[in-house]
Amino acid sequence: SAVISQKPSRDICQRGTSLTIQCQVDSQVTMMFWYRQQPGQSLTLIATANQGSEATYESGFVIDKFPISRPNLTFSTLTVSNMSPEDSSIYLCSVELRGKVEQYFGPGTRLTVT
Amino acid sequence: AQSVTQLGSHVSVSEGALVLLRCNYSSSVPPYLFWYVQYPNQGLQLLLKYTTGATLVKGINGFEAEFKKSETSFHLTKPSPHRSDAAEYFCAVSANSGGYQKVTFGIGTKLQVIP
Numbered sequence: 001s002a003v004i005s006q007k008p009s010r011d012i013c014q015r016g017t018s019l020t021i022q023c024q025v026d027s028q029v030t031m032m033f034w035y036r037q038q039p040g041q042s043l044t045l046i047a048t049a050n051q052g053s054e055a056t057y058e059s060g061f062v063i064d065k066f067p068i069s070r071p072n073l074t075f076s077t078l079t080v081s082n083m084s085p086e087d088s089s090i091y092l093c094s095v096e097l098r099g100k101v102e103q104y105f106g107p108g109t110r111l112t113v114t
Numbered sequence: 115a116q117s118v119t120q121l122g123s124h125v126s127v128s129e130g131a132l133v134l135l136r137c138n139y140s141s142s143v144p145p146y147l148f149w150y151v152q153y154p155n156q157g158l159q160l161l162l163k164y165t166t167g168a169t170l171v172k173g174i175n176g177f178e179a180e181f182k183k184s185e186t187s188f189h190l191t192k193p194s195p196h197r198s199d200a201a202e203y204f205c206a207v208s209a210n211s212g213g214y215q216k217v218t219f220g221i222g223t224k225l226q227v228i229p
Binding site for chain 1: 204208
């Protein structure tokens with residue numbers, strides 16, 4: 001398995017500002033993923049971050065709103081830009097380990113936008 | 115394309131009674147299937163997975179699930195749940211997409227265990 005940490009664990013932000021969420025893994029991984037979990041809903045994939053290449057965004061998500069960095073094999077960041085109350089969600093990162101088909105999840109970042 | 119349907123967004127059972135959480139899926143290729151659990155204010159933890167082989171899969175904490183291809187189902191059961199099993203449970207299906215597993219999650223079922 002993998003140990004995944006996220007910072008911050010929660011934050012309350014004002015409309016129009018941006019927040020960068022960090023995801024750190026205790027082992028080198030190729031694929032990292034960012035999900036959004038809106039209140040009372042399931043997980044929706046935002047983007048896939050492959051080290052050494054640009055992130056791949058799912059339909060409905062754009063790089064200007066959710067820029068992602070993946071500087072090395074153990075770290076990634078997701079920025080939520082120009083936030084609005086609709087961005088209030090839990091944001092989770094996950095990883096896929098070599099030889100495994102399941103994903104391992106971080107504890108999540110609970111974001112509230114006022 | 116793939117999708118997951120979880121029947122029942124909330125399920126309540128008495129402690130010690132059988133719990134059954136339903137999951138049906140659709141997939142254009144042989145699927146990998148998963149159940150994850152999310153405790154309050156935590157991330158998702160893998161309970162069990164089906165890839166190939168034996169259709170009855172045993173997971174952690176006494177949970178098990180049976181893959182039924184003819185019914186496109188992957189229901190989760192536990193014979194005697196404890197109050198500590200109260201959490202949200204997500205069924206998921208994945209398929210290879212450009213070198214990685216693209217996962218689609220169900221909407222989740224919140225399990226309440228009544229003492």
